Amino acid sequence: MCFSKMITNAWTNNKSMVCVGLDPDPAKIPHFFSDSSESIFEFNKAIIDATSDLVCAYKLQIAYYSAYGLEDQLLKSIEYIHEHAKWVPAILDSKRGDIGSTAQMYAKEAFVRYNADAVTANPFLGLDSLKPFLDHEDKGVFVLCRTSNPGGSQLQDFPSPDNPLYLHIARTAEKSWNYNNNVGLVAGATYPEELQQIRSLVPTMPLLIPGIGFQGGDLESSVTAGIDEDGMGIIINSSRGIIYAGKDADFAEKSRAATLDLRDKINAVIETRQ
Amino acid sequence: MCFSKMITNAWTNNKSMVCVGLDPDPAKIPHFFSDSSESIFEFNKAIIDATSDLVCAYKLQIAYYSAYGLEDQLLKSIEYIHEHAKWVPAILDSKRGDIGSTAQMYAKEAFVRYNADAVTANPFLGLDSLKPFLDHEDKGVFVLCRTSNPGGSQLQDFPSPDNPLYLHIARTAEKSWNYNNNVGLVAGATYPEELQQIRSLVPTMPLLIPGIGFQGGDLESSVTAGIDEDGMGIIINSSRGIIYAGKDADFAEKSRAATLDLRDKINAVIETRQ
Numbered sequence: 001m002c003f004s005k006m007i008t009n010a011w012t013n014n015k016s017m018v019c020v021g022l023d024p025d026p027a028k029i030p031h032f033f034s035d036s037s038e039s040i041f042e043f044n045k046a047i048i049d050a051t052s053d054l055v056c057a058y059k060l061q062i063a064y065y066s067a068y069g070l071e072d073q074l075l076k077s078i079e080y081i082h083e084h085a086k087w088v089p090a091i092l093d094s095k096r097g098d099i100g101s102t103a104q105m106y107a108k109e110a111f112v113r114y115n116a117d118a119v120t121a122n123p124f125l126g127l128d129s130l131k132p133f134l135d136h137e138d139k140g141v142f143v144l145c146r147t148s149n150p151g152g153s154q155l156q157d158f159p160s161p162d163n164p165l166y167l168h169i170a171r172t173a174e175k176s177w178n179y180n181n182n183v184g185l186v187a188g189a190t191y192p193e194e195l196q197q198i199r200s201l202v203p204t205m206p207l208l209i210p211g212i213g214f215q216g217g218d219l220e221s222s223v224t225a226g227i228d229e230d231g232m233g234i235i236i237n238s239s240r241g242i243i244y245a246g247k248d249a250d251f252a253e254k255s256r257a258a259t260l261d262l263r264d265k266i267n268a269v270i271e272t273r274q
Numbered sequence: 275m276c277f278s279k280m281i282t283n284a285w286t287n288n289k290s291m292v293c294v295g296l297d298p299d300p301a302k303i304p305h306f307f308s309d310s311s312e313s314i315f316e317f318n319k320a321i322i323d324a325t326s327d328l329v330c331a332y333k334l335q336i337a338y339y340s341a342y343g344l345e346d347q348l349l350k351s352i353e354y355i356h357e358h359a360k361w362v363p364a365i366l367d368s369k370r371g372d373i374g375s376t377a378q379m380y381a382k383e384a385f386v387r388y389n390a391d392a393v394t395a396n397p398f399l400g401l402d403s404l405k406p407f408l409d410h411e412d413k414g415v416f417v418l419c420r421t422s423n424p425g426g427s428q429l430q431d432f433p434s435p436d437n438p439l440y441l442h443i444a445r446t447a448e449k450s451w452n453y454n455n456n457v458g459l460v461a462g463a464t465y466p467e468e469l470q471q472i473r474s475l476v477p478t479m480p481l482l483i484p485g486i487g488f489q490g491g492d493l494e495s496s497v498t499a500g501i502d503e504d505g506m507g508i509i510i511n512s513s514r515g516i517i518y519a520g521k522d523a524d525f526a527e528k529s530r531a532a533t534l535d536l537r538d539k540i541n542a543v544i545e546t547r548q
Contacts, residue, residue, distance in 0.1 A: 023376070061376055063377075063379035063380045063383065066380075067379040067380070067386075068382075069345065096369070097371075098335075099423040099489075102338075103337075105338055105341040108341040109337065113340070113342070113343060122371055123428075123429060124396055124426075124429055125421050126425025126426050126427065127425040127428060128424060129425055130425075144399075148373060149374060149399055149403065151400025151401040152398075154397075154401060154446060155398055155443070156400075158442050165429065165432055168433070169429070210373075
């Protein structure tokens, strides 16, 4: 199934715009996992089992695995999503960007090695760096547009508030990159005004929105700014707020409760706007 | 030893500005390696042994390893450089760029897991995405500025030829990122005029220059544009032109000959300019 159909099904079936970020830091997961040789996979499995009927996607941040040589556990986690949460897409958050021949290798990493349903990508090198991802027409490609971190403004706001790079990216995504209708954009919840400008330029693209919770993004304003005309089109990511909701034996139930709470809050905002 | 001292030593001792790109595609290395379970490492070892007195750096493009799950052979190749070509820095070409907490993980990947001497980084997310790399004051950080690929112009030339993003990056690198004096810039040989503009803004930073050979960059004009006042300061990368110089039993000698040829051509340009 192609990504756009998959995400639409997940939005509809689970009545959810929540994406759980599976970015487990070995130093932060509950201590009783430390006996397992596959502690990260076991932790992810528990979170997936507890949340798969409440989410529209899982996003796996590859850095948390590659820093420690845990590629095997990343692969097993994605396989587990495919087997046990078939209707929920797995987004590999790798933000790669390189020249064409190298980008071919990165597309292989994401879509062949890890069999992800979608990927994040860095647009700094332009079309030929994105093409190897975009050419997989059944896969989703979320291109960074306005990131959630404070330093993002150093380049993304250049040269001026009237004509910033992030709007140039949104226009270029619509015009030059979306030839397979599989592009989405990443726009942080920490900048809801920018999010609204971006949405106005890409009325039908899915928006992956990080920055809720720990990073301080405002939920109500970013949901309002991000939703499309059908009251859908957003993927609100929460990582730390969900996966570290508890530290004890009931950590999975607590992550379920946190997911449910976020889902309901998002849906409440959407309902009042329609 | 810190990176800037290491690269200066390598420039001086090997009288070379050549960097060999160890980006071996399993489908392209000589067929007689296919019997080995560590074919990529064995191939790299032969190239390193044949060239270590002729180069100023090795650059390892991580995508060629991660596409196939060959992280172990990447690690062994960097270890081999540290042991058998001690005076030559190993640059991990990973072009990562992510929010601060994730960038911490990527810095761990580059400098702890792989023990690289330097890394390439993508500036799209600004200072807090670079800081975890920059804070390793003994390591080098090559920030993308004007890449060698054609698509690079989509963002890097924005908004206008008078005031393009790549010059904003060069200025920001000089002003905001170089607090540990360990920043270099990546500027492609395919755009020598842009290279010259960049050099004028960062008179003392090392420039990593890809795009010679297969990508069509002009050697003479890019060496002339890139060298600093001391006739040094450039790291000219060649990957395919060196590692695939031969396909038969004498492939390593051929890679040595190609390295020597490139080294001498670069040095000849520098001599005529001084």
